[in-house]
Amino acid sequence: MNSRPPKHLNRQADAVAPNGQESYARHVNPEWAKLANLLQMNLHYTRCTGAELETAEGRTILDFLSGYCVHNTGHNHPYIVQQLIDELQAEGPAMLQSNIVESAGTLAEALCKRAGGKVSKAFFCSSGSEGIEAVIKFSRAFTKRTEIVYATGAFHGLTCGALSLMGDQFWREGFGPMLSGTTEVPFGDLAAIEKAIATRKVAAVVLEPIQGEAGIVVPPPDYLKGVERLCQSHGTLFVLDEVQTGMGRTGKFLAAHHYGVEPDMIVMAKALSGGLVPCAAVLMTDEICNSVYHSLRRAFIHTSTFSENTLAMRAALATLDVLANERLAERAQSIGLELRENLRRALASFEMVKEIRGEGLLCGIEFQAPHTLALRLPFEAFKAINPAMFGQMIVMRMFNDKNILTQICGNNFMVLKVAPPLIISERQIDYFIKSINDVVAMMHSSGTFWSDAIKLGRCAVST
Numbered sequence: 001m002n003s004r005p006p007k008h009l010n011r012q013a014d015a016v017a018p019n020g021q022e023s024y025a026r027h028v029n030p031e032w033a034k035l036a037n038l039l040q041m042n043l044h045y046t047r048c049t050g051a052e053l054e055t056a057e058g059r060t061i062l063d064f065l066s067g068y069c070v071h072n073t074g075h076n077h078p079y080i081v082q083q084l085i086d087e088l089q090a091e092g093p094a095m096l097q098s099n100i101v102e103s104a105g106t107l108a109e110a111l112c113k114r115a116g117g118k119v120s121k122a123f124f125c126s127s128g129s130e131g132i133e134a135v136i137k138f139s140r141a142f143t144k145r146t147e148i149v150y151a152t153g154a155f156h157g158l159t160c161g162a163l164s165l166m167g168d169q170f171w172r173e174g175f176g177p178m179l180s181g182t183t184e185v186p187f188g189d190l191a192a193i194e195k196a197i198a199t200r201k202v203a204a205v206v207l208e209p210i211q212g213e214a215g216i217v218v219p220p221p222d223y224l225k226g227v228e229r230l231c232q233s234h235g236t237l238f239v240l241d242e243v244q245t246g247m248g249r250t251g252k253f254l255a256a257h258h259y260g261v262e263p264d265m266i267v268m269a270k271a272l273s274g275g276l277v278p279c280a281a282v283l284m285t286d287e288i289c290n291s292v293y294h295s296l297r298r299a300f301i302h303t304s305t306f307s308e309n310t311l312a313m314r315a316a317l318a319t320l321d322v323l324a325n326e327r328l329a330e331r332a333q334s335i336g337l338e339l340r341e342n343l344r345r346a347l348a349s350f351e352m353v354k355e356i357r358g359e360g361l362l363c364g365i366e367f368q369a370p371h372t373l374a375l376r377l378p379f380e381a382f383k384a385i386n387p388a389m390f391g392q393m394i395v396m397r398m399f400n401d402k403n404i405l406t407q408i409c410g411n412n413f414m415v416l417k418v419a420p421p422l423i424i425s426e427r428q429i430d431y432f433i434k435s436i437n438d439v440v441a442m443m444h445s446s447g448t449f450w451s452d453a454i455k456l457g458r459c460a461v462s463t
């Protein structure tokens, strides 16, 4: 494509609303705008490459969050960007909804091959939540049963079906009623799964192989294998949500590969398309696919407008290339192991550090209430103001003092998530370890940490 855009086309919307910050607060989400400012994290980013985020003020922030496991290949990976530019410049059919999208076929085959096991078909959509919605419908269609089992602490997305598989009242409040026939079981408890599915009314057990927002919870060694066996013997589908754990994040292409299991369905999203274009996939067996799309009349019985758009397909294919060429899963495995060992060594002496855990580059640092009275008093006072603010204070210190972006887990405010892009360098990892050590040391010794924290907590209450 050589033609330039016609001269009469210019950026009119920008002229009407020149201050995006104000417009956002007025027209999108005023409370998020307030919170981002309160946390002093609302910067204007100008350029993001690899694990580095450059700001208009001249700061360089190191990304140890990856947009909640989206940027596995690093920000704006040049190969993926070029593939997208090529796709756009080719002026091909972005989506016509009337022919076969060849790149969707290629991507489905590549994903099923890498996933291995029983899956041989893919359904594409645009978000993890949408993938979970498909899982609910498909497992009902296949089993002719209606109930679904999920785990305590799970995060599967915020659409109504996905939310029905998340027990935390915080997310549900005001949005009920949820889907009926969903049952929560403690993560890691095989007997509870057995009891729940013994009724033979359960269509699927849906689990994250390693729980992300619950606090980077790694399953007991034989748990997933046990769930798989129980599901097989009760005619229930075994579904893994690999939205955060997939695409090399935990040191293998899927976290399922650590545990030797072959799920009936697998949901992938987030890092699937290089962090640049929304894309999600549900991988499934032939039999499940056939139970949904079993006749010409039902060829479109479950679909979505942007599902197989060529930009998303190209982004995902390019991301798979980068994962393989740069051996990013293997990298996550070895660097992650070293990171956790070094973190354990650095933080061992601090009483508020409870545990460091994870797999590959999906790690969590769990904090706990201090025993020492001088620390216990401010800790409890602060927690009483707002339970999330203790973790948020660590996030703020890391961000403002050390220029490192992290976040606490959505369903466990005592766990700091450590999930950098898989291309992170050893030097950047060393800087992270030194920085978190400084912040945790400050938390254990300095009045400033707690007085600042209490000021912030009060401010949050009064805003």
Ligand SMILES: Cc1ncc(COP(=O)(O)O)c(C=O)c1O
Binding pocket: 068, 126, 127, 128, 129, 130, 155, 156, 157, 158, 208, 212, 213, 241, 242, 243, 244, 269, 270
């Ligand atoms: C494990 C898991 N599943 C599903 C989802 C929902 O994905 P999305 O936000 O793309 O709808 C998330 C989002 O964070 C997630 O972490």
